[in-house]
Amino acid sequence: MLKELPLSAFDWWQRIGFDYPVVWISGIFAAFALGACLGSFLNVCIWRIPRGESVVTAPSHCTSCGADIRWYDNLPVISYLVLRGRCRKCGTPYSCRYLVVELITGILFTAILFKAGFARQVPAVIPLYWWCVLLAISCAWIDARFRIIPDALTYPAIFYGIVLHALMPSACGMTSALSGGLYALLSALIPGILLSVFAIIGNKLTGKDVLGWGDVKFIAACGALLGFPGVLFVILGGSLSGTLYGMILTFRRGKKLSRCTIPFGPFLAGAAVVWTLAGNWIWHWYILISAR
Numbered sequence: 001m002l003k004e005l006p007l008s009a010f011d012w013w014q015r016i017g018f019d020y021p022v023v024w025i026s027g028i029f030a031a032f033a034l035g036a037c038l039g040s041f042l043n044v045c046i047w048r049i050p051r052g053e054s055v056v057t058a059p060s061h062c063t064s065c066g067a068d069i070r071w072y073d074n075l076p077v078i079s080y081l082v083l084r085g086r087c088r089k090c091g092t093p094y095s096c097r098y099l100v101v102e103l104i105t106g107i108l109f110t111a112i113l114f115k116a117g118f119a120r121q122v123p124a125v126i127p128l129y130w131w132c133v134l135l136a137i138s139c140a141w142i143d144a145r146f147r148i149i150p151d152a153l154t155y156p157a158i159f160y161g162i163v164l165h166a167l168m169p170s171a172c173g174m175t176s177a178l179s180g181g182l183y184a185l186l187s188a189l190i191p192g193i194l195l196s197v198f199a200i201i202g203n204k205l206t207g208k209d210v211l212g213w214g215d216v217k218f219i220a221a222c223g224a225l226l227g228f229p230g231v232l233f234v235i236l237g238g239s240l241s242g243t244l245y246g247m248i249l250t251f252r253r254g255k256k257l258s259r260c261t262i263p264f265g266p267f268l269a270g271a272a273v274v275w276t277l278a279g280n281w282i283w284h285w286y287i288l289i290s291a292r
């Protein structure tokens with residue numbers, strides 16, 4: 001029997017019909033709507049997870065008067081604009097975070113879909129990159145505000161990355177479920193273990209937290225979702241941008257660099273988002289440079 005050859009990324013996009021404007025324009029709308037809805041759920045996570053509340057059992061409610069928020073007042077982006085960012089019952093203004101998170105998630109979902117289609121990447125990378133965006137936005141926001149990166153966000157991301165790579169091994173150029181899953185597992189484990197050693201030794205030597213455990217788990221989750229070399233970019237890009245920001249801050253405030261503590265999560269998250277949007281181009285550019 002003739003064995004069917006695996007479809008190339010180009011064939012995939014052609015089969016989806018991405019060459020037709022009506023298809024990619026509807027794709028853009030669908031991706032934005034999905035991103036905005038998931039962004040709305042992220043808002044629930046950002047508020048409840050650091051406070052130890054469940055994200056599934058209790059229905060959405062106003063954090064000021066406690067009134068349940070009806071479904072028509074809970075439409076992403078639209079409801080916020082219609083109600084002008086206030087509770088329908090008590091009129092308390094809501095944080096603009098609700099609108100910002102929904103918009104950013106929707107825009108990034110759209111950008112990732114469009115870029116993957118434009119660059120003819122394997123479509124299997126899209127759900128992985130989308131999850132990475134969800135992880136990055138929620139962790140960045142929570143870390144900036146509470147200085148923690150919750151396990152409730154990083155552990156599911158690691159699990160999802162491994163399962164999805166096993167289901168769609170073409171995302172990482174593998175051909176079997178076993179090799180795909182193993183690839184994601186190792187991409188999470190290797191940087192996770194190396195950074196744990198770095199964190200333990202660094203903390204012993206300096207007596208301070210040079211790297212938090214939440215950061216280590218976040219990087220491991222990026223490994224499971226983005227694979228290699230994406231996870232390397234997250235570590236390098238996050239460290240460089242974080243250090244640069246720290247230097248600017250100390251220069252402005254005139255303090256010593258060692259006295260200044262900044263959350264690392266937002267910088268790691270920023271690097272992860274950059275990789276989802278431009279990783280393939282960054283990697284090609286790096287190979288070109290190093291081949292000279």
Ligand SMILES: [Zn+2]
Nearest residue numbers: 062065087090
């Ligand atoms: Zn209210």
